[in-house]
Amino acid sequence: MRHILSLLMENESGALSRVAGLFSARGYNIESLTVAPTEDPTLSRMTLVTRGSEQIIEQIIKQLNKLVDVVKLIDLTEGEHIERELMLIKIRTADENQRAEIGRLAEPNGGTLVDESGDTVTVELIGSGDQLDAFINSVERSSIIETVRTGASGISRGTRSLRI
Amino acid sequence: MELNGSEILVQFLKDEGVEYVFGYPGGAVLHIYDALFQQDDVRHVLVRHEQGATHAADGYARASGKPGVVLVTSGPGATNAVTGIATAYLDSIPLVVITGQVATPFIGSDAFQEVDSVGITRPCVKHNFLVKNREDLAATLKKAFYVATSGRPGPVVVDVPKDVTDPGIRIPYEYPQEVSLRSYNPVTKGHPGQIKRAIKLLRAAQQPMIYTGGGVVLSEASDELIALTHKLGFPITNTLMGLGAYPATDKQFVGMLGMHGTYEANMAMHECDVLLAIGARFDDRVTGKIAEFCPNAKIVHVDIDPASISKNVKVDIPIVGDVKHVLTELIRELGSRDGNVDSAALEKWWRQINEWKSHNCLQYDRDSDVIKPQFVIEKLYEITGGEAYVTSDVGQHQMWAAQFYKFDKPRRWINSGGLGTMGFGLPAALGVKLAFPDSDVACVTGEASIQMCIQELSTAMQYMLPVKVINLNNGYMGMVRQWQEFFYESRYSHSYVDALPDFVKLAESYGHIGIRIEKPADVEGALKEAFGHKDRLVFLDFLTDKTENVYPMIAAGKGHHEMHMTPECKAPQSSERELA
Numbered sequence: 001m002r003h004i005l006s007l008l009m010e011n012e013s014g015a016l017s018r019v020a021g022l023f024s025a026r027g028y029n030i031e032s033l034t035v036a037p038t039e040d041p042t043l044s045r046m047t048l049v050t051r052g053s054e055q056i057i058e059q060i061i062k063q064l065n066k067l068v069d070v071v072k073l074i075d076l077t078e079g080e081h082i083e084r085e086l087m088l089i090k091i092r093t094a095d096e097n098q099r100a101e102i103g104r105l106a107e108p109n110g111g112t113l114v115d116e117s118g119d120t121v122t123v124e125l126i127g128s129g130d131q132l133d134a135f136i137n138s139v140e141r142s143s144i145i146e147t148v149r150t151g152a153s154g155i156s157r158g159t160r161s162l163r164i
Numbered sequence: 165m166e167l168n169g170s171e172i173l174v175q176f177l178k179d180e181g182v183e184y185v186f187g188y189p190g191g192a193v194l195h196i197y198d199a200l201f202q203q204d205d206v207r208h209v210l211v212r213h214e215q216g217a218t219h220a221a222d223g224y225a226r227a228s229g230k231p232g233v234v235l236v237t238s239g240p241g242a243t244n245a246v247t248g249i250a251t252a253y254l255d256s257i258p259l260v261v262i263t264g265q266v267a268t269p270f271i272g273s274d275a276f277q278e279v280d281s282v283g284i285t286r287p288c289v290k291h292n293f294l295v296k297n298r299e300d301l302a303a304t305l306k307k308a309f310y311v312a313t314s315g316r317p318g319p320v321v322v323d324v325p326k327d328v329t330d331p332g333i334r335i336p337y338e339y340p341q342e343v344s345l346r347s348y349n350p351v352t353k354g355h356p357g358q359i360k361r362a363i364k365l366l367r368a369a370q371q372p373m374i375y376t377g378g379g380v381v382l383s384e385a386s387d388e389l390i391a392l393t394h395k396l397g398f399p400i401t402n403t404l405m406g407l408g409a410y411p412a413t414d415k416q417f418v419g420m421l422g423m424h425g426t427y428e429a430n431m432a433m434h435e436c437d438v439l440l441a442i443g444a445r446f447d448d449r450v451t452g453k454i455a456e457f458c459p460n461a462k463i464v465h466v467d468i469d470p471a472s473i474s475k476n477v478k479v480d481i482p483i484v485g486d487v488k489h490v491l492t493e494l495i496r497e498l499g500s501r502d503g504n505v506d507s508a509a510l511e512k513w514w515r516q517i518n519e520w521k522s523h524n525c526l527q528y529d530r531d532s533d534v535i536k537p538q539f540v541i542e543k544l545y546e547i548t549g550g551e552a553y554v555t556s557d558v559g560q561h562q563m564w565a566a567q568f569y570k571f572d573k574p575r576r577w578i579n580s581g582g583l584g585t586m587g588f589g590l591p592a593a594l595g596v597k598l599a600f601p602d603s604d605v606a607c608v609t610g611e612a613s614i615q616m617c618i619q620e621l622s623t624a625m626q627y628m629l630p631v632k633v634i635n636l637n638n639g640y641m642g643m644v645r646q647w648q649e650f651f652y653e654s655r656y657s658h659s660y661v662d663a664l665p666d667f668v669k670l671a672e673s674y675g676h677i678g679i680r681i682e683k684p685a686d687v688e689g690a691l692k693e694a695f696g697h698k699d700r701l702v703f704l705d706f707l708t709d710k711t712e713n714v715y716p717m718i719a720a721g722k723g724h725h726e727m728h729m730t731p732e733c734k735a736p737q738s739s740e741r742e743l744a
């Protein structure tokens with residue numbers, strides 16, 4: 001099962017490597033990991049996507065909670081939540097028609113053309129991991145020059161929240 | 165008062181009540197050593213290798229219950245300490261290890277004796293800190309002691325760059341009385357609902373078993389464990405780390421369990437219907453094959469670390485909390501008189517256990533004309549009246565000490581159970597002797613292990629630490645040899661040590677007494693002589709049977725009921741219980 005874990009951590013040097021080190025030392029899988037400061041400068045928030053059996057996820061959560069720098073943690077996938085990831089994808093286009101075609105593909109998915117230079121277009125797309133995957137699959141693979149994704153971040157719907 | 169960084173560090177240790185610092189000087193900690201030199205409150209013990217410093221501090225901590233403190237320099241000082249830090253980590257021992265670091269402007273420049281100490285130690289510490297500002301030094305040290313000693317204890321590293329301890333810059337110092345970490349709040353009280361559920365299960369048990377580990381020792385909960393066990397009337401087994409927390413001479417004690425546990429302990433684990441696990445972590449050397457671990461049992465698990473619960477074995481009633489507190493609650497819930505357990509079922513269960521016990525699984529050949537290692541430990545037990553602090557290294561001798569020295573009190577048995585660190589025993593013994601100078605301290609070791617930290621014989625001389633070294637010398641790395649005999653068709657690949665030193669002369673060259681013992685008849689006399697020398701370290705070199713094996717044995721990956729027994733023992737041994 002895929003789980004999205006959200007963590008509030010002390011905004012201190014080394015906190016990220018404690019989390020990353022825990023995953024490699026115990027052989028857990030990290031699908032993606034994002035981290036940035038929050039509105040409280042002493043805290044950073046990490047979103048971590050991982051996969052594993054219920055028993056492994058339970059261990060991951062316990063081991064993360066044990067890290068002294070981890071202040072609070074929730075499993076977003078336990079409840080209703082919003083998942084968003086940002087992708088920039090640069091695509092080679094031969095002519096005006098192809099550029100228009102990329103635009104038509106991007107638009108219904110909420111994508112916008114953020115750059116057109118020479119024979120390339122760059123699309124910005126925001127969505128769930130699956131939506132981004134679907135977009136990549138809809139573009140001719142050989143025309144993709146590069147993609148960059150932020151990894152998922154997420155937030156609970158409604159009153160459930162991660163705060164101290 | 166205004167102090168420089170080095171003085172702050174030393175004054176803090178004094179204010180924290182630290183008696184001993186185990187360490188070794190070097191460039192990055194010279195300022196600190198200069199501050200140490202100018203006071204007498206905190207006593208420094210100069211070891212001969214930083215690994216020895218960590219093990220000595222560890223031994224001190226295990227025996228006294230107080231945190232062990234280490235001071236080493238940057239680079240190789242820190243890396244040499246890593247084995248000792250990992251040893252403490254695996255056994256949850258509170259250490260504060262202060263490592264010097266190159267000055268902050270040089271960090272990251274591959275400076276002389278620079279290593280990323282925080283990075284290297286991260287996977288084997290409970291937590292670590294790099295102190296970048298001298299203003300943070302005292303508060304960080306306070307946090308380090310708090311984290312190391314609270315909750316599930318463990319080692320904490322504080323990396324201190326040289327400029328932070330600059331003697332030329334003074335700042336105000338006040339001992340930080342309070343410490344608070346919003347991200348760290350260890351649980352102490354067990355959940356009352358879970359405790360009630362556990363009681364219900366214990367009362368209904370037909371074939372119950374209590375299995376306890378090092379957590380009982382760490383929690384100082386020996387008295388509560390004894391009271392609970394007596395009230396319930398259940399059989400009890402201890403892990404290697406838990407020995408002594410329950411008196412080995414008590415009639416409800418069935419011996420150690422696991423890979424080299426007793427027949428009765430392992431059989432009772434296999435057949436029990438309710439297992440009460442307390443401060444133990446279901447280590448693979450204890451459980452054997454997980455799929456066959458206590459196949460019929462409902463399991464209650466008391467542990468302070470939520471991550472220990474259902475990590476290896478899924479349990480039915482987890483109780484997260486401090487062992488001492490939870491045991492007190494369990495006793496209270498059980499009520500004032502007997503525990504209201506099923507005494508008829510229990511009587512039947514004890515008959516079965518006593519039948520298993522009657523096979524006497526720890527017997528060995530007492531008529532041998534070579535010295536049997538088990539015999540040495542039995543005599544050690546007799547001569548010290550069971551009152552000695554016994555440290556050990558790792559291997560066969562460790563198992564024999566665990567099996568044959570009947571520990572009746574906690575903190576008397578001091579060994580590297582989790583990491584299995586050869587070289588632990590001698591420096592650990594020195595730490596124990598500093599904590600309890602008037603008690604007998606014996607280091608049970610082998611000729612292979614002792615050579616891994618033999619240099620600490622010199623430390624023992626300098627500080628007059630008259631421990632007794634019980635060297636069970638069979639010429640082999642005995643446990644490696646045993647596995648090679650059983651699982652590699654007796655191909656003894658590199659387990660025989662061909663060029664041993666003359667340990668008697670070696671001990672003498674360090675200024676100690678050395679005695680070689682070659683005959684069983686001389687064992688008792690030599691031990692008496694050694695323990696008679698109250699103020700001298702005596703190195704007893706026992707030339708023991710080269711081919712003796714540790715029994716019973718559960719091969720890795722086998723179940724508790726699949727023990728291999730000593731040829732002397734008549735316990736049932738089905739063909740699938742044969743090794744290999």
